[in-house]
Amino acid sequence: MSEFDETDFDEDEIKEIFEEEETLTPEEVFKMVLINKVKGTIVSIKLFDKDQDEIELSETIEQLLQYIEDSLSSDESNQFVDQIMPLMAQTLVSGLGRMLGINQTAFYLSNETTKMSMINMMGIAFLLLKFVQQNEITIETFEEQISEEEIDQIQRKARAENSATIGTFLGISPKEILQDLLDKGEITQEDLDSILNGDDE
Secondary structure: OOHHHHHOOOHHHHHHHHHOHHHOOHHHHOOOOEEEOOOOEEEEEEEEOOOOOEEOHHHHHHHHHHHHHHHHHOOOOOHHHHHHHHHHHHHHHHHHHHHHOHHHHHHHHOOHHHHHHHHHHHHHHHHHHHHHHHOOOEEEEEEEEOOHHHHHHHHHHHHHHHHHHHHHHOOOOHHHHHHHHHHOOOOOHHHHHHHHHOOOO
C-alpha cells in the first residue's frame, strides 16, 4: 500500500465532512492566505474599535448579510436597493470586463447565482468600508515572514485544493485528481500529506 493510500480520506470520511457542513464556519473550511511576495510575508488583519477592543470580523459580516437580506426583502424603498446595488452591478460589469476581457466576463455573468453572489459581496465590501469609517474602526495588519519555498508550497496546495474541489462537483474523485497532480509533479508528497491531514501553514 502506498503512502497516499494510507493518508487519503475514505468515502465515509468524505461523507462525514459534508454531513457536518452546517456546523462548520466558512473560516474553518476556506483558509485564504494573502501573500505579499515583495516583502515575503503572509498578511492578516484584525479590527479594533475606539476603545481598542477587538471586533470579530465574522460577526460583522453576518450583521451586514442580515442587513442586505432585510433590504432586499423590504417592500419599502431603501438606499441599498435603489443606489448601492445598481452601483455595484455596473461596477462589476465595467471592472470585470476590463480586468478579464469580454469572453471571460460573459462566462462568469452568464450564471445567475455567480453574478448575484459577486454583486452582493461587492455590496458587503461597500458596507464594510462605511462601517469602518463611521465607527472609527482601526485596521491593524500583521505580517509573518515566510520563505520563497513556503510561498511556493502554499500556492501549490491552493491550486491542488481548488482542482480537487471543482472535480468533486463534476463527479470526479478528489483522490484521483490529487494523485494525478502528484504524478505530474505539480505537488509534492509533503503537499499532499498536508492537504489530507488539514495542516495549516
